[in-house]
Amino acid sequence: MKKMYLMNRKTIWSIILGATILASCTSEFETNETEELKAISAKASFKKDFMVILKSEEIPDGFLAELESMGATLKSSIPEIGVAVISSTEKINSKISSLSDVRSIVPDLNVQWITPDLYPQASPLSIGSDELYFPLLWGMDAIDAPEAWNTGQTGTGVRVAVLDSGIDAEHEDLSANLNTSLSASFIPGEDWNVREGSFFNHGSHVAGTIAAADNGIGVIGVAPNAEIVAVKVLSEYSGSGPFSSINAGIVYATLIDSDVINMSLGAVFNKNGFITLEDGSVIKVPGKLISEIRIAQQRAIDFAYKNGVTVVVSAGNGGSNFDGNGSAIGLPASLNNVISVSATAPLSWIENPTGDLDLPASYTDYGKSHITVSAPGGDFDSPSDFWFYDMVLSTSPGGYFFSAGTSMASPHVAGVAALIIGKNGGSMAPHEVTKKLVNTADKIDGNGVSLYHGEGRVNAYRAVTE
Structure with a gap:
């Protein structure tokens, strides 16, 4: 219902910046099997690509050559977490599985992490000067970001990797803080810099909330002097990406000495192994497959964590309570060593700017076991004709767009993490960053x-003064 509601409202809105709700999760989980299948949100394509997961978190000398000698085509490897990606057949995989170093072989699922048919349909608005849109950034007020900036903390010296669908390198609010030499793509055939003429780009929107420059133009990010790096792990066309690309992106971001990783992406799987394919059909695969996929991604997260990288992720947009729901696995939000962020929003903010900015968003996933902290993500449920102002305004190719989702909440927290690390001299252990955010x-x-807010809604000012 949310999807149709939003699309209907967008048809009457043709002159505003743009609107989207990026829903990567289902609305609720049911108990019987038929309804449970409908609740599986990850859309995955089975191709002839597989991840070979080793028993060890390293790849022995000669192992990759051995894979090729058995007939597999080596596509890539992630030696830091003991994973190789191959094109192969079941017959070849059977031989590879017999190798003593191999733990498992699983399909390299191409998962729909963000919903492409909910991208905005309205044209971006031309902007003026003097950061014309700052008054519309209610999220910055909600987390006391201006007060934090007034203490001198702006994220200087901190590197934030944006694992997403690329970034617009030419955007006037992003180019100054974007490290183009380190930016990279892990999606075959797509550059990290979004294509010319793009309409809405998820990664660019996320990047602007983190670190849009304080340059007198457009908008400003939570950490306006932080450096951002585009690490493309999702297709800018479809919002999908294979697990191997995301895992490789996490490792790459770590190897280039990122201080923070933001992952505004997510999908929900069922522990019993049900998978919904891109055509809507549902198949049952061994539950062990889901477990092994989770293990590989946890290795990548742990590699980042052990090497000093704070990982911030979106909690999911399905409106689901993860407490007591033992059948659901939200990736990456359910993994260890991540900061999982739920979304907050005002209601009819433009008509009541002094009202509550911390209402749980109508779509946000929640649960005391699932949420670390909350942050502004925006919403679209207001009965007001000006409902779109309740969403989050940020950068996108050609201008600026409103958007809503936990994808918009996560970068607010990543920005605050950058402020914390910047105050600490540009380096800080992830557990200390998390402790500061929580406290x-x-x-x-x-x-x-809290069921919806975890340890609370982040406060940038308190984070750099207490």
Whole structure:
């Protein structure tokens, strides 16, 4: 219902910046098998590509050559986490599985991480000067970002890797802080710099919330002097990407000495192995497959964590309670050593700018076991004709767009993490960053862990002053 509601409202809105709700998760989980299958949100394509997961988190000398000698085509390898990516057949895989170093072989699933048919349909608006759109950035007020900037903390010296669908390198609010020499793509056939003439780009929108420059133009990011690096792990055309690309992107971001990784992406799987394909059909695969895919991604996250990288991820947009739901696995939000972020929003903000900015967004996933902190993600449920102002405004090719989702909440937290690390001299252990975020978050629902806000809604000012 949310999808149709949003699309219907967009048809009457042709002159505003743009609107989208990027839904990567289902609305709820059911108990019987038929309804449970409908609740599986990950759309995966089975190709002839496979991940070979080794028992060790390293690749022995000669192992890759051995794979090729058995008839497999080596596509790539991630030696830091003991994973090789091959094109192969089941017959060849059977031989590879017999090798003593091999733990498992799983299809390299090409998963729909963001929903392409919900991209905005309206043209971007021309902008003026003097950061014309700053008054519309209610999210910055919600987390007290201006107060943090006034202390002198702007993220200087901090590198944030944006694992997403690329970034517009020519955008006037992004180019100054974008490290083009380190930016890279892990999607075959697509450059990290989004194609000319792109309409809306998810990664560019996320990047602007993190670190749009304080340059007197357009908008400003939470950490306006932080450096951003585009690490393309999703197709800018479809919002999909294979697990191997995401895992490789995490490792790459770590190897280039990123301080923070933002992953505004997510999908939900069922532990029993049900997978929904791109054509909508549902197949059952061994539950062990899902477990092994999770292990490979956890290795990548752990590699980043052990090497000093704070990993911030979106919690998911399915409106689902993960507490007590043992059948659901949200990746990467359910993994260890990540900061999982739920979304908050105002209601009819433009008509009541002093109202509550911390309402749980209508779509956000939640659960005390699932959420670390909350942050502004925007919403579209207001009955007002000006409902779109409740969403998050940020950069996109050709201008600026409103968007809503936990994808928009996560970069607010990544930006605050950059402020914290910047204040600490440009280096800080991930567990210390998490501790600071948690200890300085505003307890929206009172003391204790909240169902919707986790440890609380992040507060940039408190994070750099307490």
